[in-house]
Amino acid sequence: MATTNNDVQKINGNFKGKDIISLDQFSTKDIDIVLNVTAEMKDIAANAKPSQLLQGNIVTLIFYEPSSRTFGSFAAAVKQLGGQTIEIQDPQHFSSVAKGETLEDTMRVFEAYSDAIVIRHPQTGTAAKAAAATQFVPILNAGDGIGEHPTQALLDLATINEKHHRLDNLTGVMAGDLLNGRTIHSLIRGLSLYKGTTLYLLSPKELKLTKEDLDNFSKRGVKLIEIESENDMPENADFWYWTRVQKERFANLEDYEKVKNRFIVTPELMKKKAGKNTILMHPLPRIGEILPEVDSDPRAVYLRSEVRNGMYVRMALLALILGKK
């Protein structure tokens, strides 16, 4: 399924009250605003004295799919800013969703109790559906099926910018499950806003972007080069963005077994193809596609700045959409 978003509300420099559903809502100026507020949030998080920016605010986190980072960092972000959370993981078992309550009714209930709702769901388009069902509070898409994961893309952009001090004229490698990887779909949208972007797309042929997505993204000006072997990776790219093959999106396990871990980052691959300024990113979890021996390489940022930026960026987004910045 293609991941086009036709009806997204543009940010246009004003985040207050807006849903965050897709990177298609953002301009480079909007991303600049997020990055600037993120820098402030990093200082707040480092400060021993807790911030009261979100004092009196309650944020609902409702995750219909498992999560460590997105759930944990949103929860931490609210708490870092003095707010409170309603936390529901697995609502299919631990809420009235188990009794058959619809998504629309569930959203309208939690909009009555909180000031924003963060939702993860296995079906593409559900965050937009949740936004359509609510009137009074913003909805943040924490991952909708194979669709998008916009807050992850913003933290990935923050991580690239932190290293390279720019988001234009970048060359990157995006590897793994490009078909099902929602973080990939959002990050390509984000990077395609900047001039001079070249992305090498390394995947098994079964897991390439759909033709519709490839055409749609290419029209934006980003140069996309599909490759099927590590030998075709450029040397000295600015970043590598590795991803896991998304087992949960496969109808049968045999197909998954055939393509899982086709591309593995090893110290040898780093030596052969990465430059001294290449950063190795991964949205995580990783399931074997980056060997643990690579973790001590200072260019491997996935368990360092990338994961920490998740909390800072989500603090910034919450402060912006709740009108505190």
Ligand code: CP
């Ligand atoms: N990157 C990411 O979405 O991780 P989680 O699934 O643990 O939230």
